[in-house]
Amino acid sequence: MNQTIYPDRARVDARDKVRGVTRFAADMPMQRVAHAMTVPSRIVRGRLAAVDIDAARAVDGVLAVLTWRDFKGVKSAGYLMGGGFGFQSHQPMLSDRLVHRGEPIALVVAETLEIAIEAAALVEASYEEEQFAALLGDTRAEVLAPQPGHDMGDAQAVLASATFRVDAEYLSPAQFQNPMEMIATVAEWRDGTLTIHEGTQNSGALKFGMAAALGLDPARVRVESAYLGGGFGQKNSLQGQTVLAARAAMLLGRPVKLVMPRAQLFHTASFRPASRHRIRLGADADGRIVAASYDADMQNSRPDTFRASFSEITARLYAIPNYTSTARLVRTDVQSPGYMRAPFEHPAAFAFESAVDELAYAAGRDPLAFRLANDAETDPVTGHPFSSRFLAECLRDGAERFGWSRRDPAPGSMRAADGTLIGWGVAAGAYKAAMAPAIARLRVRADGTTRISLSGHEMGQGIRTAIFAAVTDGLAIDPARVEIVIGDPDAAPQHVTAGSWGTASSVPVVRRAVQAMQARFEEFRDGRPIRGTIHEMLARWRRPYIEVESRLQAPGQPDTVFDRLQRGLPAAAGPEYEPFVSFSYIAHFVEVRVEPTTRHVRVPRIVSVVDCGRIVSPRTAESQVRGGVVWGIGAALRETAEIDPRFGGVLNNDFAEYVVPVNADIGAIEVGFIDRPDPLLNEAGVKGLGEVAMVGVAAAIGNAIFHATGRRLRELPIRIEHLF
Amino acid sequence: MRPFTYARATSIDGIHAVQSATGARILAGGTTLYDLMKLGIETPGHLVDVTSIAGLDEIRSHQDELIFGALVTMSDAAAHPAVLQRAPVLAESLSKAASPQLRNMATLAGNLLQRTRCAYFRNGPEYPCNKRMPGSGCAALDGLDRGHALFGGSRSCIAVYPGDWAVALAALDATVDVHGSRGMRTLEVANLHRLPGDTPHLETVLEPDEMILNIRVPVGRLGQASTYHKIRDRESYAFALVSAAVALELDDGMVRQARIALGGVATRPWRVPAAEAALAGQRLDRAAALEAGRVAFADARPGQHNGFKVALGTAAVADALMIAAERSPSR
Numbered sequence A: 001m002n003q004t005i006y007p008d009r010a011r012v013d014a015r016d017k018v019r020g021v022t023r024f025a026a027d028m029p030m031q032r033v034a035h036a037m038t039v040p041s042r043i044v045r046g047r048l049a050a051v052d053i054d055a056a057r058a059v060d061g062v063l064a065v066l067t068w069r070d071f072k073g074v075k076s077a078g079y080l081m082g083g084g085f086g087f088q089s090h091q092p093m094l095s096d097r098l099v100h101r102g103e104p105i106a107l108v109v110a111e112t113l114e115i116a117i118e119a120a121a122l123v124e125a126s127y128e129e130e131q132f133a134a135l136l137g138d139t140r141a142e143v144l145a146p147q148p149g150h151d152m153g154d155a156q157a158v159l160a161s162a163t164f165r166v167d168a169e170y171l172s173p174a175q176f177q178n179p180m181e182m183i184a185t186v187a188e189w190r191d192g193t194l195t196i197h198e199g200t201q202n203s204g205a206l207k208f209g210m211a212a213a214l215g216l217d218p219a220r221v222r223v224e225s226a227y228l229g230g231g232f233g234q235k236n237s238l239q240g241q242t243v244l245a246a247r248a249a250m251l252l253g254r255p256v257k258l259v260m261p262r263a264q265l266f267h268t269a270s271f272r273p274a275s276r277h278r279i280r281l282g283a284d285a286d287g288r289i290v291a292a293s294y295d296a297d298m299q300n301s302r303p304d305t306f307r308a309s310f311s312e313i314t315a316r317l318y319a320i321p322n323y324t325s326t327a328r329l330v331r332t333d334v335q336s337p338g339y340m341r342a343p344f345e346h347p348a349a350f351a352f353e354s355a356v357d358e359l360a361y362a363a364g365r366d367p368l369a370f371r372l373a374n375d376a377e378t379d380p381v382t383g384h385p386f387s388s389r390f391l392a393e394c395l396r397d398g399a400e401r402f403g404w405s406r407r408d409p410a411p412g413s414m415r416a417a418d419g420t421l422i423g424w425g426v427a428a429g430a431y432k433a434a435m436a437p438a439i440a441r442l443r444v445r446a447d448g449t450t451r452i453s454l455s456g457h458e459m460g461q462g463i464r465t466a467i468f469a470a471v472t473d474g475l476a477i478d479p480a481r482v483e484i485v486i487g488d489p490d491a492a493p494q495h496v497t498a499g500s501w502g503t504a505s506s507v508p509v510v511r512r513a514v515q516a517m518q519a520r521f522e523e524f525r526d527g528r529p530i531r532g533t534i535h536e537m538l539a540r541w542r543r544p545y546i547e548v549e550s551r552l553q554a555p556g557q558p559d560t561v562f563d564r565l566q567r568g569l570p571a572a573a574g575p576e577y578e579p580f581v582s583f584s585y586i587a588h589f590v591e592v593r594v595e596p597t598t599r600h601v602r603v604p605r606i607v608s609v610v611d612c613g614r615i616v617s618p619r620t621a622e623s624q625v626r627g628g629v630v631w632g633i634g635a636a637l638r639e640t641a642e643i644d645p646r647f648g649g650v651l652n653n654d655f656a657e658y659v660v661p662v663n664a665d666i667g668a669i670e671v672g673f674i675d676r677p678d679p680l681l682n683e684a685g686v687k688g689l690g691e692v693a694m695v696g697v698a699a700a701i702g703n704a705i706f707h708a709t710g711r712r713l714r715e716l717p718i719r720i721e722h723l724f
Numbered sequence B: 001m002r003p004f005t006y007a008r009a010t011s012i013d014g015i016h017a018v019q020s021a022t023g024a025r026i027l028a029g030g031t032t033l034y035d036l037m038k039l040g041i042e043t044p045g046h047l048v049d050v051t052s053i054a055g056l057d058e059i060r061s062h063q064d065e066l067i068f069g070a071l072v073t074m075s076d077a078a079a080h081p082a083v084l085q086r087a088p089v090l091a092e093s094l095s096k097a098a099s100p101q102l103r104n105m106a107t108l109a110g111n112l113l114q115r116t117r118c119a120y121f122r123n124g125p126e127y128p129c130n131k132r133m134p135g136s137g138c139a140a141l142d143g144l145d146r147g148h149a150l151f152g153g154s155r156s157c158i159a160v161y162p163g164d165w166a167v168a169l170a171a172l173d174a175t176v177d178v179h180g181s182r183g184m185r186t187l188e189v190a191n192l193h194r195l196p197g198d199t200p201h202l203e204t205v206l207e208p209d210e211m212i213l214n215i216r217v218p219v220g221r222l223g224q225a226s227t228y229h230k231i232r233d234r235e236s237y238a239f240a241l242v243s244a245a246v247a248l249e250l251d252d253g254m255v256r257q258a259r260i261a262l263g264g265v266a267t268r269p270w271r272v273p274a275a276e277a278a279l280a281g282q283r284l285d286r287a288a289a290l291e292a293g294r295v296a297f298a299d300a301r302p303g304q305h306n307g308f309k310v311a312l313g314t315a316a317v318a319d320a321l322m323i324a325a326e327r328s329p330s331r
Helices: A014-018 A113-120 A155-160 A203-214 A240-252 A262-268 A345-362 A367-373 A391-402 A463-471 A502-525 A534-541 A561-566 A618-637 A697-709 B015-020 B033-038 B074-078 B081-086 B088-095 B100-105 B108-112 B165-171 B273-279 B286-296 B308-326
Strands: A034-040 A046-052 A062-066 A104-110 A124-129 A147-152 A164-172 A184-190 A193-198 A221-224 A256-259 A275-283 A289-300 A322-331 A421-432 A438-445 A450-454 A482-485 A545-552 A583-594 A601-611 A668-673 B005-008 B024-027 B046-049 B059-061 B065-069 B175-180 B183-188 B211-218 B226-231 B242-251 B254-263
Touching: A034 A113, A034 A240, A034 A262, A046 A104, A062 A113, A062 A240, A104 A113, A104 A240, A155 A275, A155 A289, A155 A322, A164 A345, A184 A240, A193 A203, A193 A240, A203 A221, A203 A240, A240 A256, A275 A345, A289 A345, A345 A367, A345 A421, A345 A618, A345 A697, A367 A391, A367 A421, A391 A421, A391 A583, A391 A601, A391 A668, A421 A697, A438 A502, A438 A534, A438 A561, A450 A463, A450 A502, A463 A482, A463 A502, A463 A618, A502 A534, A502 A545, A534 A545, A583 A697, A601 A618, A601 A697, A618 A668, A618 A697, B015 B046, B059 B081, B065 B081, B074 B088, B074 B100, B074 B108, B081 B088, B088 B165, B088 B226, B088 B242, B108 B165, B108 B211, B165 B226, B165 B242, B165 B254, B226 B308, B242 B308, B254 B273, B254 B286, B254 B308, B273 B286, B286 B308
Parallel strands: A034 A256, A193 A221, A289 A322, A450 A482, A601 A668, B005 B046, B024 B046
Antiparallel strands: A034 A104, A046 A124, A062 A104, A147 A322, A164 A275, A184 A193, A184 A256, A275 A289, A421 A583, A438 A450, A438 A545, A583 A601, B059 B065, B065 B211, B175 B183, B175 B211, B226 B242, B242 B254
């Protein structure tokens, strides 16, 4: 059990970031770099009949205009969830086949970005268009047979006889991650080695995926991803653009930079698919939830199968003995959807925690007391214990901080002096506590420096700060001269850093490395007295350095999982481990204020209390929760992709029209942590945090709006028109 | 973006000849023009940068009139003490628009000429748009029209005029001094923009060689009791779902005159004289304000997804009237 209480400390890279010193991929200074720009397809589905590149090629300064004919011999790197490396299996520009709006049909490479943009606009194409389906409900969409989910007891029979029942459908729209740093690749081909600079959460998949796509020896592919300006799942695998930029670099013999314009990212990168959730709940006369049924539909692309797992958390939020769930995948003509922050858990919690709130009202119970009364002690799905579960503590602590006891439960009962309607809502959330195998190499040198190389990527979540906290805990080294090398598959094998397993996978393996270093140091010391730091002792002994390697996988994973790690394949595990189950938990308490005249909704305050095991980096952890809560506010009230089914594609494809919150939309966000180490998952006691922060926010807001207005709104985003 | 030539003008004399040349456009803050050039909607062959012309960046506060030079920035006008005190509707229409970065760059005359945010207009040739490509049709008519017009639309176009400043100016009967090769003329802001009719690509009555030099706003008894009430999807950096520019002259709680213009719901800044008339001589209370709101939206022609703006707009007009009344020196 990790007894360390980690102190508050500044983000280790904050100073560099605010001074602009941190280099992101597109900032890499490079000699003779050429600039690329893609030409997007103007149809959704069909065949590229002809491309006229003459006008583009004639522009002064254009180096090349590539079309699919220039990609002979290049292959798709395959789909990440199908044994490959890409966010989708369809690699643009390998043939004349077009499968989603906006996919690149040509790549212009020029001396300057301006020339590339100018020439790209001059490429003309003609198409043979085919019919398509753009939306979940489109008649041309292909609805696959339902996949069974969780099945415990006899939910249908018990529902039929339940005293209180809820049967409702909830909708969640397609949404896009929109990281501040757009997806950007700088590809360099020199002396038979390809180097990719790209902000990716999965440099391992890029390394092996590029090798597979281009027919290269993986040893000849270098990938550098030291920093990302946000990833949120959109950068979790190989992008189609990376192949395009690399091919251009190899053909031209010059470094090529390709920064995708934001508008194109709505059509060339992954997203949160639209989904529909029918929830049926039943409670008995004592207010116990006795049965639940959850049937979901989720948008997919045509070629790939992105499975839905909405029930993973909802089957466990409460002690519901009879539970059944199914999910149908609905194939539409879009790029493949993927893992956007809390990919299943955010929409699932919106649906389920709204329904639970409805059930609490139907049963005449306080929504907080109702949740506490239905808390689960063991996992209803497996019957195994939870490694740790402090959801009830989150709810109680949050209620105390928020002042829940002063709430009048009647909808529409609380008003400000000026008539503004006040609503207080609560919702719970959970997210699997996953771990990925990780390898760390720690070298302490006589010259006063320390270098730790390990699996992990810095998306801005603060993983470097957490690693720093772990590597300086109990090791007599100079903390000012610690180099942390992550996102580099040649320094240490890299896992996809996603699914909130970053800290839980890196901190324990660093602790192991520290222990190994201490042990090695003791061997060398051989009983001699300690004077000063390890560096000073090494200097005295005339040893240049000590290096140790540590490795750690998720509980129960065989050692063969390191082979997957070393080949850039997904290798994480969770939430079910033998013989326990691990989740992180959160409780959100929300106040909304609704203008009585215009129905304008504001969110002046939220209290969120999290159980994510031991907190290693308090400041970045709190920051992550704030970010997740802000995103939850945006998802609840603003974010949606506007798609006209006649045309496909996203109409509101810029920051002016794809509405995310601005600072003025965000009020007080109070964050609390239970901060109790998980005793089973890993020796650091760490569970995951990034994703769970967002889970349940939208439901808590919807529940608060119900409390304020008496209106139960079941479609996200909840916009002003829904309140008229 | 297409290549273009660029020249900087230092006086208004002489720019008209250049301006008349094919495809030349005036460049001021660039916040709209560059955006549309990047989208390939505006493709000027030549830009005349007018930001170095002296004397166009002043705000003058006279007895009965505020005069704004064409090149005054939105942020400077929004923070000007005389504007804040004498016509808060103007200051608010500016401070509630765009983002601080844009307000620091954008000029008051350029602001008047910003073009619609209709997504079909902005998104490229795969979407029919009579404004961008005359004769190609209008995708918005049967499309996602949440942001489209309830007033002033035609079978060719229902794109909303997106600005706020022009709506506030229209409420106050503002005029613009326009300079062209044939000399100076004065236009009412309310008549500056055309209805789309069958020619939605023609957006204003300005001649190709004309440039706005000044914006004149009469302020007297009307002005102080005014507000720009803007309802939007977020608290900043968003175009209006609906907005109401309102100015009142009250006498002991009775309305002597009222001015109401609507934004975000019409193809051009939209005065509602019927609603103004309905208030004249009335005691301004919540009921009268709501009635004015109802009258303002009585002729609305909503589409498929923007019907909520009738109720929302009614409430916004009523709220605006009550806010403006609070500011009246003689309630």
